[in-house]
Amino acid sequence: MEPVIVIGSILLAVLLLFMSGVQANPFKWLGLIGIKFVAGALFLFCLNLFGESLGLHVSINPVTSGISGLLGIPGVAALVVIEKFII
Structure with missing residues (x-):
């Protein structure tokens, strides 16, 4: 996707949030x-550090960080x- 389209979409979403008068602070949610x-x-990182002896390794990227951060320990599992077993 073109960077101009992505940046434009983000700016449009922020503009719509401001115009709709959302009561919650959207920047709080982003934080x-x-x-x-x-x-x-x-x-x-801790899983890779301690799981090295067991042969456990999960790459750290935005998708896996998001899954483990939003779901917690069950997400890491x-x-x-x-x-x-799958990959």
Whole structure:
């Protein structure tokens, strides 16, 4: 996808949020989601660090960080199962 289209879509979404008068602060939600992504990356780092002796390794990227951050420990377990048995 072209960067201009992506940036335009994001700006349009932010503009629509401001125009609709959303009562909740949208930047608060963005901050919380960002914190969860970082926590997910830390979960995966710890898994890779301690799971090395067991042969467990899950790559750290935005998708896996998001899954593990938003779902927590069950998300990390699901990623391990997917990595071991499906991929």
